[in-house]
Amino acid sequence: MRDLPTVVARMWGRELVSRRGPRRGLTLQQITDAAIAIADAEGLAGVRMSSVAAGLGVSTMALYGYVTSKDDLLTAMVDAAAPEPPEQGDLSWRGYLSAWTRANRDFLASRPWLLQVAPLTPPVGPCTLRWLDRSLTALTGTGLTAAEAVNITATLSAYAVSAATLATAMSGTVDEAGGEGLDGYTAMLTRLVDADGYPGLTAALESGAFGVAPEWVEDADFAFGLTLLLDGIEALVARRKEG
Amino acid sequence: MRDLPTVVARMWGRELVSRRGPRRGLTLQQITDAAIAIADAEGLAGVRMSSVAAGLGVSTMALYGYVTSKDDLLTAMVDAAAPEPPEQGDLSWRGYLSAWTRANRDFLASRPWLLQVAPLTPPVGPCTLRWLDRSLTALTGTGLTAAEAVNITATLSAYAVSAATLATAMSGTVDEAGGEGLDGYTAMLTRLVDADGYPGLTAALESGAFGVAPEWVEDADFAFGLTLLLDGIEALVARRKEG
DNA sequence: CTCCTTCTCCGTACCACATACACTGTATTC
DNA sequence: GAATACAGTGTATGTGGTACGGAGAAGGAG
Numbered sequence: 138m139r140d141l142p143t144v145v146a147r148m149w150g151r152e153l154v155s156r157r158g159p160r161r162g163l164t165l166q167q168i169t170d171a172a173i174a175i176a177d178a179e180g181l182a183g184v185r186m187s188s189v190a191a192g193l194g195v196s197t198m199a200l201y202g203y204v205t206s207k208d209d210l211l212t213a214m215v216d217a218a219a220p221e222p223p224e225q226g227d228l229s230w231r232g233y234l235s236a237w238t239r240a241n242r243d244f245l246a247s248r249p250w251l252l253q254v255a256p257l258t259p260p261v262g263p264c265t266l267r268w269l270d271r272s273l274t275a276l277t278g279t280g281l282t283a284a285e286a287v288n289i290t291a292t293l294s295a296y297a298v299s300a301a302t303l304a305t306a307m308s309g310t311v312d313e314a315g316g317e318g319l320d321g322y323t324a325m326l327t328r329l330v331d332a333d334g335y336p337g338l339t340a341a342l343e344s345g346a347f348g349v350a351p352e353w354v355e356d357a358d359f360a361f362g363l364t365l366l367l368d369g370i371e372a373l374v375a376r377r378k379e380g
Numbered sequence: 381m382r383d384l385p386t387v388v389a390r391m392w393g394r395e396l397v398s399r400r401g402p403r404r405g406l407t408l409q410q411i412t413d414a415a416i417a418i419a420d421a422e423g424l425a426g427v428r429m430s431s432v433a434a435g436l437g438v439s440t441m442a443l444y445g446y447v448t449s450k451d452d453l454l455t456a457m458v459d460a461a462a463p464e465p466p467e468q469g470d471l472s473w474r475g476y477l478s479a480w481t482r483a484n485r486d487f488l489a490s491r492p493w494l495l496q497v498a499p500l501t502p503p504v505g506p507c508t509l510r511w512l513d514r515s516l517t518a519l520t521g522t523g524l525t526a527a528e529a530v531n532i533t534a535t536l537s538a539y540a541v542s543a544a545t546l547a548t549a550m551s552g553t554v555d556e557a558g559g560e561g562l563d564g565y566t567a568m569l570t571r572l573v574d575a576d577g578y579p580g581l582t583a584a585l586e587s588g589a590f591g592v593a594p595e596w597v598e599d600a601d602f603a604f605g606l607t608l609l610l611d612g613i614e615a616l617v618a619r620r621k622e623g
Numbered sequence: 624c625t626c627c628t629t630c631t632c633c634g635t636a637c638c639a640c641a642t643a644c645a646c647t648g649t650a651t652t653c
Numbered sequence: 654g655a656a657t658a659c660a661g662t663g664t665a666t667g668t669g670g671t672a673c674g675g676a677g678a679a680g681g682a683g
Contacts, residue, residue: 141568149572158630159678185669196633198671207670253500256541259549259565266573266581273580283589285604286580291542292605298499299538306502322502325384329392330509337516337529338509346526361528362535365612372611401659402649429641439662441642450641624683631678636671643666652657 144209148262169217181250216262222271233275238293245301280377323347387452391505412460424493459505465514476518481536488544523620566590
């Protein structure tokens with residue numbers, strides 16, 4: 138059986154402690170915390186091995202005793218930046234998944250830099266795997282197969298990512314797509330698109346569908362799509378119950 | 381009114397032609413094509429300004445006459461790499477959106493590097509905007525508002541991304557998450573997770589829900605989630621029709 | 624108590640890559 | 654045919670990740 142990747146081992150507290158030599162001056166936690174603080178403040182671009190090290194008062198190369206590469210650091214950051222998933226309490230599966238997806242979206246939206254890293258990194262840390270687990274657990278007893286539950290979880294998670302991406306793009310934080318967030322973007326589209334080639338889009342632009350305020354996106358819009366998904370799932374559960 | 385970003389202008393053939401001086405030796409198309417060829421062959425990491433230029437037989441700096449930065453190049457690549465969206469023909473909105481989402485997923489899966497770029501880049505090119513338009517157009521006449529249609533499109537698109545990401549991760553192309561694709565990943569999870577802290581996940585692992593073959597993922601699994609979404613949308617449309 | 628092992632951290636490079644700047648030559652306009 | 658704007662090149666610079674070897678700290682062995 139092959140060894141766990143070192144960062145993964147350290148994320149789970151499975152590092153083998155050594156007896157000889159100086160004690161370690163840092164923890165992976167301290168490092169990820171410092172890196173996260175920088176990412177929150179300056180965005181992902183501000184996260185350099187040197188800047189993280191500087192934040193901790195150690196040399197750049199000291200970090201390589203804890204992570205084998207910058208990618209490792211990013212992976213660890215994702216897990217450390219995620220909050221704990223919500224408690225199930227006595228919620229129905231539907232109530233729980235609704236809360237789960239909303240909480241998922243909320244923390245992604247509060248840390249836009251996660252959107253550039255998390256979607257490409259499969260969950261490997263204790264916390265992100267707990268998110269996966271809680272969703273699967275909530276679906277236990279609905280009669281769905283495990284594979285279906287996994288699939289549903291992936292879909293809900295994708296929805297959370299999409300909603301967070303949208304919300305972030307609206308406030309123009311992530312990406313200066315055309316100047317200043319949404320307004321610049323719609324202005325640009327209006328200039329580019331003509332009714333012949335892009336009838337649906339033109340109509341949408343004219344009706345101001347893109348001009349919605351961020352706070353609308355942040356709730357009613359989100360709930361709308363989520364309901365779509367949950368209705369679909371509920372229909373499936375019902376089918377399974379009777380079949 | 382502010383000027384269009386230069387790459388965007390060039391993507392739409394809106395560049396102002398100059399009269400004096402030597403003729404241009406290249407097109408943005410040629411450049412993106414060369415870059416795409418490299419990305420297909422070596423992945424996104426192989427795309428360097430120097431490698432793209434070398435592929436065209438020009439100097440690195442020549443490219444900066446066509447794009448203002450590497451990011452610009454990536455943006456242009458996304459649009460050039462996308463195929464045309466499917467034709468509506470006489471499909472119902474549901475039939476069309478189903479085909480649309482599937483085609484969307486297919487081209488993303490065939491070019492894994494798109495997954496690292498496209499989700500973060502709002503559509504600005506003629507082709508990607510055509511994708512957006514076709515979905516909106518298909519939803520015209522269902523009684524949904526334009527804002528709802530936009531939202532639905534975003535959700536379907538996110539689903540395509542998620543499915544493509546999953547499919548790519550399975551075949552282990554994108555990311556060596558634990559050694560060799562899915563098997564390494566499940567093996568790792570099995571070692572990390574215990575039934576106390578992760579009941580649902582443990583059950584899923586034991587039942588082999590993660591061990592599914594890629595080709596299953598590539599169809600039945602995808603259709604499953606898509607049906608979920610479309611059912612939800614259909615329910616909404618029905619509600620609007622009667623209300 | 625002393626030496627030796629083993630480990631942590633550091634300083635110093637090195638290399639890859641994006642991009643600024645000044646230059647050369649060419650095609651157009653007067 | 655001169656003036657001019659402009660395409661493409663060469664060189665240089667800066668930034669950032671990471672390899673390598675050394676120095677000193679902690680523990681174990683004699």
